[in-house]
Amino acid sequence: DAKTTQPTSMDCAEGRAANLPCNHSTISGNEYVYWYRQIHSQGPQYIIHGLKNNETNEMASLIITEDRKSSTLILPHATLRDTAVYYCIVSLPPGTASKLTFGTGTRLQVTL
Amino acid sequence: DGGITQSPKYLFRKEGQNVTLSCEQNLNHDAMYWYRQDPGQGLRLIYYSQIVNDFQKGDIAEGYSVSREKKESFPLTVTSAQKNPTAFYLCASRGQIYGYTFGSGTRLTVV
Numbered sequence: 001d002a003k004t005t006q007p008t009s010m011d012c013a014e015g016r017a018a019n020l021p022c023n024h025s026t027i028s029g030n031e032y033v034y035w036y037r038q039i040h041s042q043g044p045q046y047i048i049h050g051l052k053n054n055e056t057n058e059m060a061s062l063i064i065t066e067d068r069k070s071s072t073l074i075l076p077h078a079t080l081r082d083t084a085v086y087y088c089i090v091s092l093p094p095g096t097a098s099k100l101t102f103g104t105g106t107r108l109q110v111t112l
Numbered sequence: 113d114g115g116i117t118q119s120p121k122y123l124f125r126k127e128g129q130n131v132t133l134s135c136e137q138n139l140n141h142d143a144m145y146w147y148r149q150d151p152g153q154g155l156r157l158i159y160y161s162q163i164v165n166d167f168q169k170g171d172i173a174e175g176y177s178v179s180r181e182k183k184e185s186f187p188l189t190v191t192s193a194q195k196n197p198t199a200f201y202l203c204a205s206r207g208q209i210y211g212y213t214f215g216s217g218t219r220l221t222v223v
Contacts, residue, residue, distance in 0.1 A: 035210055091211070102147070
């Protein structure tokens with residue numbers, strides 16, 4: 001699995017959009033970008049994933065650059081409950097059994 | 113509801129004792145994983161299993177053992193050979209659509 005690079009921490013005001021970047025310059029053609037988040041002392045929660053097209057669901061949007069070497073997770077209207085560690089992971093397609101490598105992620109602090 | 117159940121939530125172990133952490137899933141997923149998380153750190157892979165009766169070592173397998181006798185179950189044993197077992201342990205399974213589903217974790221403390 002390709003490695004990813006994320007900022008250690010970010011702050012965001014409540015109600016504003018939170019934009020979390022991720023670099024994955026060694027991504028392979030068949031690898032997806034996944035985002036998970038972990039609220040303190042809980043298991044990570046799936047947010048969104050994509051291959052090359054931008055994706056949106058009820059939680060967030062995922063923007064992947066055309067060369068697929070980086071992506072951005074967007075939480076459109078951050079709330080205090082979005083305070084968590086966000087992990088960007090590159091891995092084989094859903095349903096493919098392989099290792100999932102977690103880095104240290106980005107600690108997002110949403111403030112009033 | 114389908115999901116992953118880890119038990120117990122908190123576990124205390126005396127030094128020199130083996131202890132087994134339970135992980136059960138009813139998602140019909142083939143692949144299951146065990147991760148360890150230390151304070152302020154990311155997740156590190158201990159063992160994973162892609163199919164019943166088969167498993168592979170992850171990045172930090174020393175001092176741990178697993179079994180996969182049933183599709184639904186993937187217990188992790190922390191042996192006395194693990195020198196620093198105090199940590200938060202997470203079990204996960206991998207599905208066809210969303211990728212990984214995680215349990216709520218077991219916090220192990222050596223006393």
